[in-house]
Structures are given as C-alpha cells and as structure tokens.
Amino acid sequence: MVRPMEDMHAHQSFEPADADLDLELRLMWRRSKQEDRNWVDCGGMLRRAGLRPTRQRIVLGRLLFSKGHRHITAGILHEETQKARVPMSLATVYNTLNHFTEAGLLRRIGIDGATAFYDTNPSQHHHFYIEDENMLCDIPADSVVIDRLPEIPEGFEVSGIDVVVRLRRRL
Numbered sequence: 431m432v433r434p435m436e437d438m439h440a441h442q443s444f445e446p447a448d449a450d451l452d453l454e455l456r457l458m459w460r461r462s463k464q465e466d467r468n469w470v471d472c473g474g475m476l477r478r479a480g481l482r483p484t485r486q487r488i489v490l491g492r493l494l495f496s497k498g499h500r501h502i503t504a505g506i507l508h509e510e511t512q513k514a515r516v517p518m519s520l521a522t523v524y525n526t527l528n529h530f531t532e533a534g535l536l537r538r539i540g541i542d543g544a545t546a547f548y549d550t551n552p553s554q555h556h557h558f559y560i561e562d563e564n565m566l567c568d569i570p571a572d573s574v575v576i577d578r579l580p581e582i583p584e585g586f587e588v589s590g591i592d593v594v595v596r597l598r599r600r601l
C-alpha cells in the first residue's frame with residue numbers, strides 16, 4: 431500500500447508492516463531518480479544497531495548509506511531530503527544523525543563550533559579538511575603516528591584520537 435505524503439506526515443510515529451514500508455520507500459526512491467542497485471537494507475541495518483526502524487530513520491539511512499563512504503553535513507543531508515521529495519525538518523535530520531552516531535553507524539567529525547561532518551565509515555581513520563571547499567578526505571589510520579600524548583587525568587581513558595589536518599591551496 432502506498433500512502434500519500436500528507437498521510438505520512440500525520441503519522442510520523444506510525445510504523446507500518448516492514449513490507450509495506452519497504453515498498454513505499456522503494457517507490458519514493460525511484461521517484462527521486464536514484465538507481466535501484468543502490469538499494470540498501472536500512473531496516474535490517476537499524477535493527478542490528480539496536481535502533482527502531484522508524485520511517486525517518488529509514489529515509490535518512492538510505493540517503494546516507496546508499497552512496498558508499500561519505501562525509502556529509504546535516505545541512506547537505508537536509509537538502510538531499512528535499513531533492514528526494516521526502517522533506518523533513520533540519521531538527522529531525524540533526525536528531526537522527528545523533529542517534530545514528532550514538533548507535534555507532536556514523537562518526538561525527540567536529541571541525542569548529544559551527545561545522546560538523548558525519549562519516550558513514552565509523553572505523554578509526556583521520557581526515558584532511560580542505561578549508562576553501564569545506565570538504566573532508568580520508569587519511570588512513572596507519573599513516574598518522576602519534577608518539578607522545580599528555581598524561582591522562584586520573585579516572586579517564588582515551589576513547590579515540592581524531593586528527594584533522596587542515597589544508598588550504600597555496601597562493
């Protein structure tokens with residue numbers, strides 16, 4: 431069964447049977463002219479990560495994870511929901527990105543107070559940040575060697591070290 435968009439917004443917490451939801455989202459995806467081979471089993475991925483597969487999570491999961499490894503900001507993802515004709519608020523996009531990050535599906539890379547990227551490859555690695563283009567590129571984990579760390583305060587342990595090497599084009 432395909433529900434009209436208005437109905438979807440009226441039932442944001444409504445969870446139809448998976449088969450229904452899957453068909454509906456597949457049609458939505460085709461309408462957005464994405465190729466069907468990019469289809470990923472988002473419902474399964476969310477459940478395995480311990481997240482309830484709500485409609486918004488599946489839509490955003492599909493936009494995020496159907497294009498290989500990406501570094502994306504909440505603003506760009508929000509634009510993609512509009513282009514794919516599945517509009518939702520920027521706040522919903524932020525909340526969902528945070529839930530995905532807490533569940534280990536994404537890694538958040540903070541650049542400064544105003545800018546953060548979400549990385550669809552949550553494994554340990556580092557990044558170049560190209561300032562002029564507001565773009566992140568991967569640096570393999572083993573190509574950065576950190577041979578000295580400050581003393582860790584009593585009662586704490588290091589949970590991760592993220593290196594961002596900032597680049598700008600030479601004049």
Ligand SMILES: [Zn+2]
Nearest residue numbers: 549551567568
């Ligand atoms: Zn990355």
